[in-house]
Amino acid sequence: MADTPTPLWRRLWPVYVILLGLGVALSQGWHEYLTVESLSANAVxxxxxxxxxxxxxxxxxxxIYAAATTFMVPGSALTIGGGFLFGLALGTPATVIGATLGASILFFASKTSIGAVLRDIAGPFIEKMRAGFAENPVSYMFALRLIPLFPFAAVNIAPGLLGAKYRDYLLTTFFGIIPGTLAYTWIGAAVKGTLLQGGTPDIGSLAANFVPAFIALGAVSLLPVAYKKLFPKKVPA
Incomplete structure (x- = not known):
C-alpha cells in the first residue's frame, strides 16, 4: 500500500515558526530598535x-545569526547590525561564522527526514543547479556564493540534497560569503562611526564614512561580471 502523502499544511511548519517569531518580535516592539532614530539615540x-x-x-x-540563517530569514539588515555593533574587523567574522553555522544546520537537516520539506522550498532551483554540481561541485558552490543568482536559502539547501561533501560545502560557504558580508558590515560600521562622532544619519554627514563602504559594495556587485569573464563556462545557469 502506497504511503499517504504528508498534508501540505504539515509540510509548511518552517513557515509557521518564522511567522510566530516575527509575530513575537512585532508584538514586543523589537522592530522599533532597528530604526535610524533608535540607533542614533542608543549608539553610545x-x-x-x-x-x-x-x-x-x-x-x-x-x-542569533545562525538561527536567522537556519530559518531562512533575510540577513542583510542583521549583517549591517553586526557592523554597527562590532565594527568592520570583528563584525565581518562574527557574521561569517554565524551564517556558516546556520547554513551547516540546513545542510545536515537536508540529510534527514526534514529534507523533504527543504526540497519543496528549494525545488524550483535544484534542477537548475544539478548540471553545475555534476561538472565541478567545489567551483560551482563557490560561484553560487559569489554570484547571487539564486536565493541564499536555496543555495544553503541544494548542495546537501545534491550530494555535496560537507567539507567542500563548509569551505565554499565560509570563504564565498566574505566579500558580500564585508561590504554590508562596512555600511553598519560607517553608520556607527558617524553617530558616535555626534553626526546625524543624512547623506552629507555619512558621506566620509560611507565612501569606502559604497566602494566595497560596488566591487561586490561587479563580481558576477568578473566571474563570467574569467570562467564563462562555469557560471550558474
Missing amino acids: TLDAMVREHFLVVFASYIV
Missing part, C-alpha cells in the same frame, strides 16, 4: 554594552 549605549559584555554580545550575535 550600545557601544558601551559591547565593550563591557563583549563575549556575551559577540556570542549572542553569532547564535
Whole structure:
C-alpha cells in the first residue's frame, strides 16, 4: 500500500515558526530598535554594552545569526547590525561564522527526514543547479556564493540534497560569503562611526564614512561580471 502523502499544511511548519517569531518580535516592539532614530539615540549605549559584555554580545550575535540563517530569514539588515555593533574587523567574522553555522544546520537537516520539506522550498532551483554540481561541485558552490543568482536559502539547501561533501560545502560557504558580508558590515560600521562622532544619519554627514563602504559594495556587485569573464563556462545557469 502506497504511503499517504504528508498534508501540505504539515509540510509548511518552517513557515509557521518564522511567522510566530516575527509575530513575537512585532508584538514586543523589537522592530522599533532597528530604526535610524533608535540607533542614533542608543549608539553610545550600545557601544558601551559591547565593550563591557563583549563575549556575551559577540556570542549572542553569532547564535542569533545562525538561527536567522537556519530559518531562512533575510540577513542583510542583521549583517549591517553586526557592523554597527562590532565594527568592520570583528563584525565581518562574527557574521561569517554565524551564517556558516546556520547554513551547516540546513545542510545536515537536508540529510534527514526534514529534507523533504527543504526540497519543496528549494525545488524550483535544484534542477537548475544539478548540471553545475555534476561538472565541478567545489567551483560551482563557490560561484553560487559569489554570484547571487539564486536565493541564499536555496543555495544553503541544494548542495546537501545534491550530494555535496560537507567539507567542500563548509569551505565554499565560509570563504564565498566574505566579500558580500564585508561590504554590508562596512555600511553598519560607517553608520556607527558617524553617530558616535555626534553626526546625524543624512547623506552629507555619512558621506566620509560611507565612501569606502559604497566602494566595497560596488566591487561586490561587479563580481558576477568578473566571474563570467574569467570562467564563462562555469557560471550558474
